[in-house]
Amino acid sequence: MSRWTPKFSSNSLGSLDRERAQMRQAVPVISGYLLRKEARERGTYSRPTPMVCKDLVVQNALYTGNLEAVKEIFSRGFPNDVIIQPQGGAMRWIANGKVRGLWSLTYEQELTTPLHITAGRGFTECLRHLLLRGARVDLAPGGNTALHEACEECQPECAKLLLQYGADVSAKNEDGQMPLHVCTERESLECAKHLIAFGAVVNSQTLDENDTPLHVAARHGLPEHVDLYLRHGAALNLQNDDGHTALNAACSHPQDSRSLERYARVCHLLMDAGADVHISDADKQTPLHMACKNANPEVVDMLLKQGALVNQMDYGGDAPLHNILKVVAYKIDHEPERIVQALLNYGSIRVWPGALPKVLKYCSTSPRTIEALINAYDRLRITDAWVEAIPPEILQKHQEFFESLFALRKTPRSLQHLARHRLRSFLEGRLHTVVPKLGLPTFLRNYLMLAFRDYVH
Structure with a gap:
């Protein structure tokens, strides 16, 4: 029995060769797509690392908010997610094994993006252009997102624009803070309102x-x-x-x-x-x-x-x-x-009476504080230690008050004060509720509540 052999024309063979070539070219694309799909499902896929830019021309355009320059630089073909790496000299304390430490001029690098720079400085139109060009709104190479930056620098219009382009109100920075947590200035109120309007918890x-x-x-x-x-x-x-x-x-x-x-x-x-x-x-x-x-x-x-x-x-x-x-x-x-x-x-x-000289030493610059404390007692044993506790310059500045205080070494408290003390002791803990209800004259009510007279008697 003879075996049947298919016969192909030159046209059909050429078509088959082209199909095989297309399949060979498609295999890497399909394989790459499947690998990325699998990685995304596993949570291990990340987009390519953005390009780092140290170009001073680019930085100058961004930091000054030069819209025309920004439009020219970030035009078709220029990467949108470029990372800016400004450098500046800073003195830092460096320790080593031979000496305790020394101050050294080093260069600290801070990673940021065009979005961060424009959002933090309130360059709304520059920010809008970058967003329209497709810049990633939640990129955070330095720890903060651009939304964190706008809120921290109190730029409500930029914060609102970022939110309109899908910025994550729940994104956490490197310190575990969401944008609402970095609204720490009075001028950031409008930023906080925008965040809540866009769903911040x-x-x-x-x-x-x-x-x-x-x-x-x-x-x-x-x-x-x-x-x-x-x-x-x-x-x-x-x-x-x-x-x-x-x-x-x-x-x-x-x-x-x-x-x-x-x-x-x-x-x-x-x-x-x-x-x-x-x-x-x-x-x-x-x-x-x-x-x-x-x-x-x-x-x-x-x-x-x-x-x-x-x-x-x-x-x-x-x-x-x-x-x-x-x-x-x-x-x-x-x-x-x-x-x-x-x-x-x-x-x-009250303060233990034996500790009053120490209190005098640390509170002597406020005679009224001492007056309130002293008037909480019906009697006091004033000694030379009291006088020695007051610095001479303070004694001279508030001479009249301290003379009235030290005069109590030789004389008892006045009958008026003793009556006050007796009534205060009876009403202790209830003065603030009882005294206003007694219908007393203003002077007497204030006297019971230790109103200041700038001397003791």
């Missing part, structure tokens, strides 16, 4: 400290941000890793005299919304302990009216009165005497 927590945006806003004394977050359902009494609620965070943050009012507004908003004034941190310090340590009289008054415990001790055995007495010398412009007065009127423990 108002109770999201950082990875390192478990801070919420409310913690951050309270810590930085931002009443408008606090109000915004509360209106969008922020959790009031959520504690971070240090045990701080937002109220604890506001009370514990160092405050200069110019920021006292802002922090008072923050605390007022939080307490009006129902913040718990009794929650203590890991060291058992309550908001009242912290407000006394930072010497904010308005916040102390609010906390006391909300029922804060005036004699609660922290782990170190300190009551709120101890905290304010420790900082009087450094917080004179905060009116620390008002805090001491308020604490005593709410039933605070």
Whole structure:
């Protein structure tokens, strides 16, 4: 039997050769696609690393917001996801095995992108051009996304533009913070509003400290941000890793005299919304302990009216009165005497009489603080140690007050003061509620509440 052999024309053979060639060319493409698909499914695929650019012409166009230059540079064919690597000299402390250390001029490199540069500097049109050219909106070579950068630098229009192009409101930077967590300036309020409008979670927590945006806003004394977050359902009494609620965070943050009012507004908003004034941190310090340590009289008054415990001790055995007495010398412009007065009127423990010379030494720059403390006793044993505790320059500056104080070495307290002390002892812990209801003349009511007279009698 003869075997049948197919016969091909020259045309059919040529067609077959072309098909085989096309298949050979397609194999790498198909294989590459399948490999990338498999990698994406496994979560191991990443796009190619962007090109690093050190060109000063490119950097100058971006850092100055030169729109025409940016359009010319980032035109068709130029990579959109280029990484900028600016360099600059910086003195750093270098340690080695032979000497303790020395200052050396080194070059620190910071990775950024055109999106970061334009977003952080408010160059909205340059940013728009880059986004239209297809730049990756969530690229973060230096740890922050461009959205982090815009919010941190208080550039609301750039933040809004990035969000419109799909920026991730939940992206975390290298410190575990989302864009809402880096809104730490008063001027960043509009950025925060845009983030929430685009779906940012108002109770999201950082990875390192478990801070919420409310913690951050309270810590930085931002009443408008606090109000915004509360209106969008922020959790009031959520504690971070240090045990701080937002109220604890506001009370514990160092405050200069110019920021006292802002922090008072923050605390007022939080307490009006129902913040718990009794929650203590890991060291058992309550908001009242912290407000006394930072010497904010308005916040102390609010906390006391909300029922804060005036004699609660922290782990170190300190009551709120101890905290304010420790900082009087450094917080004179905060009116620390008002805090001491308020604490005593709410039933605070007094200083052990044997420790009064030490208190005089550290609080002598605030005679009114000493006046409030002294008027909490019916009798005192004043010795030479009291006089020696006052620095001569302070003694001279407040001579009239200290002369009235040291005159008590030879004379008893006045009958008027003894009557006051007796009534205060009877009403201890209730003065702030009872005295306003007695219908007393203003002078007598103020006298009972330790009003300042700038001398003792």
